[in-house]
Amino acid sequence: MKHRGKSPLAYRRLVFLLIALAINAMLMMWLVWDSYDAYGNITTMQQNRRVEDLRSTILHFDEILTMSARMAVLTGESEWEERYHHFEPLLGDAINEAKTLAPTAQGAAAAARTDAANVELVEMEIRAMKLLHDGFADEARALLFGDRYRQQKQVYAEGMMVLTDGLAKIGASDLSRRRRRGIANIVAGALMIPLIVVAWALAFSAARSWAAERARAEKSLQFQATLLDQIRDAVTATDMTGRITYINAAQAAWTGRTKEELIGRPVEIYGSDPARGVTQQELIDKTIQHGHWQGEIVNYAKDGTESLLHLRTWLIRDEDGNPTGLAGTGRDITEIKQAQYELQKAHDELEERVLEQTGQLRESEERYRTLFESSRDAIMTLAPPSWRFTSGNRATVEMFGAKDEEELISLGPWELSPEFQPDGAPSADKARQMIETAVREGSHLFDWTHKRVGGEEFPATVLLTRMELGGQTLLQATVRDITDRVEAEQALRGSEAGLKQAQQLAHVGSWEWDLADDSITLTDEMRHIYGLTEQDRFDDIFALVDAMVHPDNKEVILSDLRALAAGEMGKVPNTMAVQIVRPDGHVRWIVGTAPQPRRRDADGKPTVMMGTVHDITELKMTEESLKAAHRRLMFAGERERRAVARELHDSLGQQTIGMHLAIESILAKAKASGGKYVEELGSLSKTCQMLANEIRAVCYGLYPPALEALGLCPALRQLGRESEHALTVEVTCAPCLEETRLSGDVEIALFRIGQEAIANALRHSQAKTLTIDIDREGDDVILTVADDGVGFDTQQAESSGLGLRTMHERADAVGGELQITSHPGQTRVTARVPGRFPEMQT
Incomplete structure (x- = not known):
């Protein structure tokens, strides 16, 4: 055996380690044997415990039978006889089970005597109860309380005593044996402890020289394994024959199998579809041939679920460059392929809509520019x-x-x-x-x-x-x-002809109201503005208003006319813009000036009133066009903010979170091993977390994700929770709106109004409590935000603050209205908008 790079001292330490391992193996064998022997004694212990139970059971049942038989003949009650017949077989079963479990507890002679006495006692007890049934109660009592019954009872009791004593001796003997065995184990354990200490001291001394290298290697392997388990891609390693040697958590989760089920199995367990990609064997052959491979392959999970994977494989080589196995990473692209198809389809539809809307916007812009440049005004x-x-x-x-x-x-x-x-x-x-x-x-x-x-x-x-x-x-x-109009009005006072000409020049109509007979006279230009002919006549000015003024403005005009008739001219505004409805159904906007006295009586009271009207329909149309363009810009801005928020969250946000998790993993391992750069890694982790939080905050500020994912009510609840650090927030939502999604424009408008109202309360109100209520009345949705703060001057705030004006504009942009009331102790912001419900859920 070669020991490259190892000193004699290291070799001796290795020998010491092997000795320590051998000693530990011997101790483990002893412990295993002792545990096995203890497990084998479980049945004996259970039998002994059962014998102890039977000892007390037999004595108990014997007393019950004797008492039941005697009470039956003494009282004549059938319950005692039934009790006797119930417990008599139970006593026999208990005695038989005790003899089976402890056959040596009673000698053969003693057992024979006991059984004979028991048989005779049972016969006497049954005969006594039969005599009782036949009406011989005295004979029955004499039988059970006679000398013969007592003698047999004494024999039976002595036999039972011998049996129970034998059972007790068996239990005591087993307990004594277990105690001796326990003492032996304690002694053996006491001897093992020093041996184990010495052995592990030698092993520790031998292992310490390479423990640092091993720790570094384990740390690297743990980091790699943790990293592999955290990535979303599936990772598999095999030997050269394609038998699985490693999988990460993503691979196990995707297949629906555990690591234990897959490791050691051939990769064919993943399945394949040759018609839509390579087979598993082709994949192995191509990787071995070229050193690497990538492409698409169809795999199947345990439950048969089919997935299309994009796979990259390569050869694993040892230190000498010899291939030892294969490794590969796969990403499930089934949803991506489907999403690509859906995305392309949506992209094509979006392009068509964008082109259409772009054309409309350009056309609208051109119309506005043309109107702007060519307007006479x-x-x-x-x-x-x-x-x-x-x-x-x-x-x-x-x-x-x-x-x-x-x-x-x-x-x-x-x-x-x-x-x-x-x-x-x-x-x-x-x-x-x-x-x-x-x-x-x-x-x-x-x-x-x-x-x-x-x-x-x-x-x-x-x-x-x-x-x-x-x-x-x-x-x-x-x-x-209006120089021409003013000059025309001045000329009007001079002559009717001049009046007519001036009105035609200035496009201003006029009328006269004779208060004496309620008659009304209209000029030609006023008839032209109102779309009337010479044949159209009205009994009085109230009939004209009732017939021509739009219902939205009618009551206000009638109220002003009644004030004029009563001589209360100070209550009538100088000018007023109202809508009229021509006989042909067309609606026009006009501006009327406050009527002025044309003639007065001797007391100076007006007898004839005169007023003018000016057609401002074109101005109103221009104003509405500008408002519509502004609404389109507002909603386009919200859509752009939503797109930017999604892009930040899905790309940079996810990458930052992944980087933070990786740094945290490295930091944990560095702390565990006492490695360097712990402080630097901790600082980097905090910076990464702050960056992720800032990205999340920016995404939320651009477009609230809760609004897009869950709807208005959950989004406002989240908004309320975020404000609970400063005041108490209560959010209520009508049940019919809890699971209902409104149109996107309505939801974002109400959310932004609520967001601005809460921000104002936090900045200015000094409130302790804030309530948010979302309700529905008919087809309208009503959002109310109220606080118990100091209040403010609504007129001054709305004229100087852009926030309140923006809230009004958002409500107006979706066809709604906003009302703000405030006084010390309460400020209430109420937005009522038409509830367009594209996805009603009840």
């Missing part, structure tokens, strides 16, 4: 915080007399206005008020006096519309020069 945009102009169409540049758009966007609304408005308010202050109103309400229409770059003043109507673009709140201003 001046259209411009304003951006916070300065609220200066950021863009303007050609009509804007021409209206304000600017050289170009660049000169226009260098100015603000108040710089293109006189110092004071006609009502005496400073233009700069009033402009900011109008902007705040538009930001708060979503849109605001008002009259304004502007000034051209050259200094010329002109009257105008301004429609400010709030819009979101790229996460920023902007305002679109649509300005119309």
Whole structure:
């Protein structure tokens, strides 16, 4: 035997180790033999325990029989006779079993005497009970209480005493033997302990020289085995004939078999399908021939489940380069193949939809651009915080007399206005008020006096519309020069002809209401706006409103008219935008000015009221187009955020988690072996965990995974749990919504509203309790978030904070509405949206 690289001392230590192993083997043989012998005595011990039980049972049954027989003849009650007949065979069985288990417990002569006495006693007891039945109770009692019965009872009792004493002696003898055996084992164990200590001391001394190398090798093997068991790919190793020598956990799980079932079996146990790939033998031959192989193969699990694998194999070689076996890794690509097919199909469908939607968006963009550039109205945009102009169409540049758009966007609304408005308010202050109103309400229409770059003043109507673009709140201003309309209104006071001409020029209609007889007169332009002919007549102005005004606005207009009739002109707003329904069914938007007195009586009370209307349908259509574009941008942004979150989670997130697990495994082994770099590995593990947490947080911030996977109610519950570190959160959901999925747009809109409301409560409310409630009324879904905090000024917050405005816009984007109420002790945010239920589950 050669001992390469080993010293004589190491060799001697190896010999000592072999001696120690031999001593241990001898001790193990002794322990095995002793355990086997102890196991063989289990039956004897059980029999002895049964003999002890029978000893007490026999004495007990004998007393019962004697008492039952005598009580039967004394009392005449049948229960004692039944008791006798029940226990008599049980006593016989117990005696026979005792004799079988301990045949030497009683001598033959004593057994014969006992049996004869027992037979005679039974005969006497049965005869006594028969005499009792025949009416000879005295004779029966004399028989059982006579001398002969007592003599036989004495003989039987002495025999039973001999039997039970014999049984007791057998048990005592067995106990004494076991005690002696136990003492012998204790002595033997006491002698073995020093021998074992000496042997293991020698073995430890011999093994210590190569223990470090062995530990390193075991650590490497353990790491490799752990790593192989943690990877998702199946790993198999075989000898050169294809007999399995190793599999990892993934391979065992995929086949539905244990490692013990597979190791030692030929690889043909995995099965194959030659029509769809190579056979197992072809795989082995090609690997041996070329040194490696990769391709697809069909395998079958234990339950017959078929899988398509992508397999890579190679030869395993020893230190001299000789092949000793084969190894391979396989990945189940059945779902991948199916997913590729489904993905390609979905990709083709998505491309078609994208092309279609892209075309629609381009068409919409072109229409908007055309509308923006060709509109006769001046259209411009304003951006916070300065609220200066950021863009303007050609009509804007021409209206304000600017050289170009660049000169226009260098100015603000108040710089293109006189110092004071006609009502005496400073233009700069009033402009900011109008902007705040538009930001708060979503849109605001008002009259304004502007000034051209050259200094010329002109009257105008301004429609400010709030819009979101790229996460920023902007305002679109649509300005119309109403110089012609103002001049027309002035001319109207001079003559009816001038009025008609002015209205035609300004596209403004007017009406007169005679309060004395409730009659109403309409100009030609107003009839044109309302779609009326000369033949259309109305008894009074209330009949006109009832017939022409849209149901959504009708009650407000009627209330204003009743206020005018009562002389309460201060309750009527200066302007109001409402919808009308023409006789042909078309809906138009108009702006009406507050009626003004045309004539008064001697007391100065109005007798004729006059008002004007202006068709703003085109402006409203432009506004709705911009809102629709904004909604599309908002939902496209959410879809893009969802795609980015999925990509981060499925790629970088999974890779980071895998790296963290690998580092943790190395760190555990380093700690166990007292190796180097433990501190560096620990720091690297923490950094990796922080990176994984940050990726998870970014994914959650981009798009909540719970919302996509589980739905609105579970997602809001998770959101509530994440806030429980700061306040108590209670989430309730209507049972009909627990398992119901809403449309994606509705779910993300409600989730974002709830998220913003909770964030506001955490930042500002100083609340202790917060409740989230999701309910359903009819076809609407209602989300309510309430807290018990300090409250806030809702008007000021909605005009200055983008968060509340964004919540309003999200509700509006899905056709819903948002209501916010707040006072000290309670703030309540309620979102009501149409519940589109694409997947109803009841």
